[in-house]
Amino acid sequence: MIRNNDVKMVPLPSNAIVPERDVDKPPVLSVHQLGIDFGGLTAVDNFNFIMGRTEIGGLIGPNGAGKTTVFNLLTNVYQPTRGTILLDGVNTSGKSVSQVSRMGIARTFQNIRLFDRMSVIDNVKIGLHNRYDSNLLSSVLHTPGYFRHEKQADEKAMELLSFFDMQDYAQHDAGSLPYGAQRRIEIVRALATEPKVLLLDEPAAGMNPSETEELAENIRRIRDTFGIAIVLIEHDMNLVMGVCEGIAVLNYGRIIAKGTPDEIKSNPDVIEAYLGKQEDR
Amino acid sequence: MKKKIVFKEKYISYLIIVVMFAAAVVMIRTGTASRKLQSWLVPICINIILAVSLNLTVGFLGELTLGHAGFMSVGAYAGCIFSQAVQNVMPAAVRFPLAILVGGLSAALFSVIIGVPVLRLKGDYLAIVTLAFGEIVKSIIINLNITGGAAGLRGTPQDSNYIWAFALTLVTVVVITNLTESGQGRAIKAIRDNRIAAEASGIDVTYYRLMAFVIAAFFAGVAGVLYGHNYSITSAGTFDYNKSIEILVLVVLGGLGSIRGSIIAATLLYILPEVLRDLQDYRMIIYSVVLILIMIINSSEQFSSVKELLDIRKAFRKLFSEKQKGEALNDQE
Numbered sequence: 090m091i092r093n094n095d096v097k098m099v100p101l102p103s104n105a106i107v108p109e110r111d112v113d114k115p116p117v118l119s120v121h122q123l124g125i126d127f128g129g130l131t132a133v134d135n136f137n138f139i140m141g142r143t144e145i146g147g148l149i150g151p152n153g154a155g156k157t158t159v160f161n162l163l164t165n166v167y168q169p170t171r172g173t174i175l176l177d178g179v180n181t182s183g184k185s186v187s188q189v190s191r192m193g194i195a196r197t198f199q200n201i202r203l204f205d206r207m208s209v210i211d212n213v214k215i216g217l218h219n220r221y222d223s224n225l226l227s228s229v230l231h232t233p234g235y236f237r238h239e240k241q242a243d244e245k246a247m248e249l250l251s252f253f254d255m256q257d258y259a260q261h262d263a264g265s266l267p268y269g270a271q272r273r274i275e276i277v278r279a280l281a282t283e284p285k286v287l288l289l290d291e292p293a294a295g296m297n298p299s300e301t302e303e304l305a306e307n308i309r310r311i312r313d314t315f316g317i318a319i320v321l322i323e324h325d326m327n328l329v330m331g332v333c334e335g336i337a338v339l340n341y342g343r344i345i346a347k348g349t350p351d352e353i354k355s356n357p358d359v360i361e362a363y364l365g366k367q368e369d370r
Numbered sequence: 371m372k373k374k375i376v377f378k379e380k381y382i383s384y385l386i387i388v389v390m391f392a393a394a395v396v397m398i399r400t401g402t403a404s405r406k407l408q409s410w411l412v413p414i415c416i417n418i419i420l421a422v423s424l425n426l427t428v429g430f431l432g433e434l435t436l437g438h439a440g441f442m443s444v445g446a447y448a449g450c451i452f453s454q455a456v457q458n459v460m461p462a463a464v465r466f467p468l469a470i471l472v473g474g475l476s477a478a479l480f481s482v483i484i485g486v487p488v489l490r491l492k493g494d495y496l497a498i499v500t501l502a503f504g505e506i507v508k509s510i511i512i513n514l515n516i517t518g519g520a521a522g523l524r525g526t527p528q529d530s531n532y533i534w535a536f537a538l539t540l541v542t543v544v545v546i547t548n549l550t551e552s553g554q555g556r557a558i559k560a561i562r563d564n565r566i567a568a569e570a571s572g573i574d575v576t577y578y579r580l581m582a583f584v585i586a587a588f589f590a591g592v593a594g595v596l597y598g599h600n601y602s603i604t605s606a607g608t609f610d611y612n613k614s615i616e617i618l619v620l621v622v623l624g625g626l627g628s629i630r631g632s633i634i635a636a637t638l639l640y641i642l643p644e645v646l647r648d649l650q651d652y653r654m655i656i657y658s659v660v661l662i663l664i665m666i667i668n669s670s671e672q673f674s675s676v677k678e679l680l681d682i683r684k685a686f687r688k689l690f691s692e693k694q695k696g697e698a699l700n701d702q703e
């Protein structure tokens with residue numbers, strides 16, 4: 090069983106809700122009127138979203154609702170047609186994908202994207218890249234400074250891997266590992282970039298109930314240990330209702346409901362979006 | 371455990387070059403090396419430098435480029451023209467290293483000019499653009515006076531020798547091996563494996579693509595300088611599309627991302643046609659058959675198990691890693 094949260098959500102002046110513990114701090118993510126059109130198709134529209142600094146938020150909705158598109162907008166993979174994204178108060182508009190990563194947004198992918206032919210530890214070290222790497226000259230000459238940086242990166246990577254009990258996999262090729270392990274490596278790699286916000290796109294896809302339960306605990310543990318905000322896209326309702334403190338529901342690219350898990354569960358619009366209209370049933 | 375194996379592999383590459391050099395020295399000193407054999411040494415080194423450097427872009431970065439011969443020719447002409455200009459001012463020992471730098475940097479400069487606009491694009495445009503680059507460079511050289519035009523450039527001092535050639539080969543192999551092991555090399559390989567994930571992990575993709583491309587071009591330029599100072603005439607026709615393909619064949623046969631493979635392929639595929647020269651009529655047939663055989667052996671399942679049997683070290687490693695993986699999986703339960 091995935092245990093439920095006991096957290097009090099309080100409204101902000103903008104009438105978004107955040108956990109009580111985050112209410113005095115500025116939100117880490119503040120999205121205003123975000124929208125994107127692909128040709129004639131409006132994939133996301135009127136998207137307003139606030140994340141408290143240590144909030145675990147959920148983004149749910151039927152297939153094709155636009156959830157992954159929101160992540161692609163938040164990470165600047167897509168340029169929005171309208172709207173603004175403030176990360177810790179800074180507008181991310183016009184930044185490249187790698188710049189946004191360095192500013193503090195990390196993500197995992199709905200279809201796992203690892204560096205398959207590289208070892209697990211090297212995958213994690215890519216996440217650490219911008220913190221521990223030496224300059225080109227000392228890399229090419231293998232100077233003492235180069236070895237020092239490599240050692241620091243190795244230690245940090247092992248520390249992060251052991252957080253998920255993955256240290257024994259360190260030297261394996263990432264592509265050769267089982268599915269669940271690959272999902273975890275993606276999360277470790279994302280954490281290695283020291284994000285302020287971690288975006289997880291369907292992390293429980295393909296997992297069995299016990300793995301999902303472990304994932305739920307891990308998501309809480311990440312938030313508690315690293316003190317970061319986490320946004321979860323998920324179809325597994327037990328997981329979403331268990332770990333998320335605030336939830337936004339997307340349908341056809343628009344938010345149709347926002348609130349605590351209990352509010353979402355009993356919202357008639359949400360039930361309709363998921364199950365179809367009464368007369369269709 | 372893995373660290374040790376990586377080290378070993380890299381030292382095998384260095385060892386091959388040092389042993390080849392030592393053998394050359396001994397044979398030349400004892401007078402057992404024929405003139406013909408001696409004349410192979412510099413071209414073999416040139417071949418190795420070309421293959422190892424192209425492997426950086428094709429094998430490690432995963433980008434197809436068809437203009438390596440173009441960068442080689444830029445290096446060759448820049449280096450040769452420089453050497454001719456300072457021929458009477460400097461002794462060969464000063465002139466030649468400077469010519470190497472001039473040639474390498476000129477090729478690198480051209481690669482920046484091409485790379486900056488092309489490498490920021492997302493598609494596979496590099497192959498087409500580098501192909502065109504090689505051909506354009508060739509026509510420009512043929513139509514200029516300073517390069518000697520279609521007749522070729524004569525009068526370059528013959529500063530190349532096998533000692534320089536081996537030294538530069540070793541430098542190339544050490545630099546590129548060290549690079550691929552380092553953080554920069556990791557970033558380059560990450561872009562090859564998954565560009566989108568690399569970008570999302572904070573890797574500046576354009577910067578590292580450019581880095582690999584420019585370093586490869588630099589060494590192609592160095593190979594060109596060695597070439598230009600080894601023969602009495604340098605002609606643009608040598609550095610055509612076929613030459614680029616020839617280098618690409620070395621990289622593919624040696625194995626994408628395998629520096630040692632590139633060294634071996636570059637050496638054997640230079641020697642093979644030379645040895646077969648006596649069998650004039652059948653030379654190209656035998657050469658092609660050997661190429662096809664290597665291709666099949668490299669790619670087929672049955673042969674790969676035979677190859678693994680032959681490669682004892684690899685067999686050990688496999689045994690070891692499978693054991694370890696088994697343990698790791700058991701831990702997981």
Ligand SMILES: Nc1ncnc2c1ncn2[C@@H]1O[C@H](COP(=O)(O)OP(=O)(O)OP(=O)(O)O)[C@@H](O)[C@H]1O
Nearest residue numbers: 127130132150151152153154155156157158159199
């Ligand atoms: N690059 C694109 N070009 C055109 N249309 C796109 C593009 N990306 C997404 N879309 C469209 O936007 C809509 C939303 O897609 P998205 O992948 O965000 O859905 P999702 O909510 O993540 O669905 P799922 O639960 O199946 O993952 C879909 O109709 C999709 O076809």
Ligand SMILES: [Mg+2]
Nearest residue numbers: 156157158199
């Ligand atoms: Mg999706």
